[in-house]
Amino acid sequence: MKPDRSRVELGPTGPMFLLIAALATGVAIYTQANLMFIVLGLLAGGLVASVLWLWAGMRGLTLERLPVAHGVAGEELVLRYQLLKHSRMPGFSIVITETWGKGPRGYKRFGPLAEKPQRLLARPTGWVMHLTGGLTCQAQASCWPIRRGKLELQRVELHTDFPFGLLRRIVVFHMPEEVLILPRIRRVTRQAMTAVTRLDAGGYNQLDKEGGTEEFYSLRHYRKGDSLKVIDWKHSAKTGKLLSRELTQPAPPTLMILLDLSAYAPEKLGELAPTLSPEALLGVDRAVALTASLICDAYVTGYRVGLMVSGAEVDTIRPHRSLPHRTRMLETLAYVEPGTAPAIRRAAGEVPSVIVRPGQGGSLAIRPGRRTIELYGDSLDQLTLYNPPEALLRQRPGQAARAQRTILAVSSKA
């Protein structure tokens, strides 16, 4: 794709250059020292070289953004690009930045950085040190989305201030695209998952189905290849035919999660949902993140997981265990919009074992005596494995240790 627009502005060293050039001009005129005229000429030469290079270095540049499947909130999202330089002149130090809106400060008024709360903390930025003339080059820009949902990409900005940083040429490509950002996923502590497991009749269930390795299900005729261990010698002796025992299949426990967003739901269908404050949206995101974390951890542990959402227009997903199923639930959670449907009055055939609600300022509530536990989005940090960065550990070991102790305390309480 060819650039839509191009502009030139003062580079990062431009003001300093202008200051030194003004000083050199004054000194040259004042002293009439010939060496100063050479210095002045070199400064002018730097300016001319910058202008020439800005023209040549970004000439014949086309860009294509490679498709991205999805990203995860709080994790690095890598956007990839393919650049092609049609002219023979190489390009150096080209910075690739995603931007929104028009003008140099457009991204501050439009796009994910202008939303409240923000979807991104900073614009995705990448770097091409050298782009050979006539050849293609792949580059990547990283960003860390902090909210789930659709990340709308609008424009890609390429700029270079090579060779001296005096002037900067910016070319903008209009390339609208959407990237789905899954909810933030953390690893749930083992104690918390154990607490959830106890609620579900304790331990593993068995499917009423043959082909497993658990308990006796029925007898059948011996088939070639059956192990000698499975032959029921007693019945075989009675009947005179070799009979094999069939055992039941193990079934993992089922976890039905209800994401309860009914606090933000309209009273009746068709009514307008209340406008949520940024803090409330963040609370919803935390609840969704906790739900997603439970789903992922349950999938890893071997649970069959289902999902119900109250107060949002989402179809109930029945419990199942597979990777596409998990992905489907995560994508559903990514799209959850609170207040788009009334609250669920009665769950049709499915009883939630875990209810997750947005944070209400309360503490963690795990009540083993009941069949259902209630979790709040505020307890996300307590329920999930807290991995402080290494730098934080080095700088503030006390705080990190406190965080670890908190997790253990919560777990023991559970």
Place this chain on the structure above:
Amino acid sequence: MQKAEQRFRRLAFFQVLIGNLAFCISEGQPLLLMLVGLACVGAWFVTEGPWPTGLPRPLLNIGAVLIVGLVLLEYRITRGARPVAIGGHLTLGLQVLILYGKRGRREYTQLAVLSPLQMISASVLPGGVSLIYAGLLIIYGLVTLMTAIAYQVKRAGDHVFDSYKKTTRKLETQPPAAPEPSVGPYHRLQLRMTSVAVGAVCALVAAAVFVVVPRSQQSDLAGAITRPAASRQAGYSQSVDLVGGSIGEGSPEPVLNIALRYNGAPYGGEGINWLVRGSALDQYSPIDRRWTRSQFQANHDLTLPHADEGVTLRPNSADASASADITLRRTAEQSLFTVCPVDGPVAVVWFRTPSVDRVKIGMLDQQLSSSSPNDSVHTYSIRYWLQGTPTRPNDPRLINPQFNGIGADARVPSGARRGPGPRRRGNRRRNALEQQEAFLLDWRVEREQIRALAAGVLRDAGYPTDLADADADTRLAGTRALRDYLRDTYRYTTDNPVAGGRDPIAAFLFEHRAGHCELFASALCAMCRTVGIPARVITGFRASEYNDIGGYYIVRQSHAHAWTEVQLSPTVGWHTLDATPSAEVDRQHLSSTGWFAGLREVYDHLEFQWIASVITYDQNSQEQILGGLGAFVTEGPDRWFGALSDWSSRQTRNFELSTLGYFSAGMIVIALIAALFSLGRLLILRRRRMAALQLKSVPRTRRRALARQLRFYITMLEMLERHGHLRPHWQSPYGFAKQLAEKQPMRFDPVVALTELFYEVRFGYRLLDTDRRARVKLHLRRLEHTLGAGDELAVPGA
């Protein structure tokens, strides 16, 4: 990323080091140079050594405060006389301090501002005219270019990395690794080529700006702020102090260059010495024991503005002309020097000083000086009148003594602010000459003893003992006798014992009988005055070192000299006489010999060329260059066509050709053009083929063999191209084959097979043996078939 960082760090260090050294050299402070060099070495060891670290920030802050304090103290001590140099000291100290600390973006920004400021201040200091400084300035420019480019390469990565770190810090996640840049092939080569191109553009623009930007006069204040600290070396002075003590030998630092011309040709050589006249000192104070220029002479100074055509002091009626182009270097004095023979009359008849605003000329003693100190290097010209052809270069008759001094008919430029008209000036000059003679005969120090000594010498030589009423020839012969007496009887030494209570001249004549040139000149002056001959002491230089390469004299600080001028008669004028034993002086002034002398001569010549072409570039040079350029542009094509037609007519005359001959010649020319065209086309095709076969990175020795083996791939591409399947130059062979196979697997199956064979030979180091050759032939045939079939089956417009 780390390599780029390290490269930039080292380049920045080197840039600062070069800037500091250049400043010290420009200021002419060897001690400072040594200290700064040591400090920079220490900084390198601290920050780049085996245990790289940096001084703590509080210590650096204390150091910065100390440096500012020291600079303020220096400003107070020097009373603000040299703000540029003091500012340079401040930037120098701060830069060295920054080098000792850990350097981040802020520190590098500080260095990027301080270092050019220091070079700017170094460029306007008087010491910036040396060739060493010029070399350092060029190196500094190159290093700055490389540093700026390295910084740009690094800065883009830093920008991205900082953005990542900022985001991850907010998210409290693991900090990311430094981003790996996307780098294309040949990036090192292309970066170097780009750097060279950028540097060439900068140099060209700098040259154009230097040549084209109009020049004007330097402001007086600018001269004051860039003035050096003091006269640093022993050498020329505007007064002669005879108190005592050794005068030293002086430094070899060049003071001025003199290019003498006679009828336009270089004039001079080794062994032909000249006196470079500076100050004429006619008043001796027995109390201060010092020779100075009297107020009587100063009262007859004429201040003239410079004129483009110069100032003519006498109308030109000479047969030939001798001139001197003098390049004045490294001096803060006001004197403008003239040239005169060692034993001959004194006269300047024309001068031109385009770079000096106003010139003062002594009407009685012909002393030239500028109205303000000569802070910058500049050139000026002096012309002499000649009558007849000289028999030898330093023939005293070269200069007509009749035209000694400024005549009443001097042509003063119309812009002169002061000074009387021609008639009044003539009257004043006549009166002044009468008074001057009485003034210049005055001598009060042990007059009778000195007179007795001089009279004895004259008597022994056969001349009258009182020469007051003698004619010019007798006076000249008598003074030569006195000069010879001093030369033969007294010994030359640079030591001057303190005379105690007795006057140094009397002590020299009657006690020590040894001394330096100032004592010899003073003694001859005293002896001449006591026997009735007006005399004065002249200070300046003795030009004896001739540069054969450039054809000019180099005058150094160590060539400082003093001699005597005597008045032969009011009409004949003044005559120079050097009483100092010439053999001793020549031995002292003798430059080194051998290969070092040769090197030094080359260096001096290069430095002079640098000064003549760059440092002293002025309005006249600008007009000459631009005028020549204009003439080249306007007249050049005509001249070229004229030369071409002349050449062709000459060739036609030399080689008379018939019609058949012209036809044959034409055919040969056409064949040559066709051959050249074919050769060019072949080269272009070969280049394209190499690119298509991806052989550019293969060593040249292997290219030809591989190209021969891989010719089948070119054949395949040509076949595909004929059917509209063109491989874009950015697409890899594998990508191209895959793309075609995905479209029509059956049809383009041979392309995949041939591409695999291409990879085997090109990258797999397999030979195109018989088996592979057979497979290639088979696949090519199949491809030809499938392509043809595909075209037949293709639906038009599908």
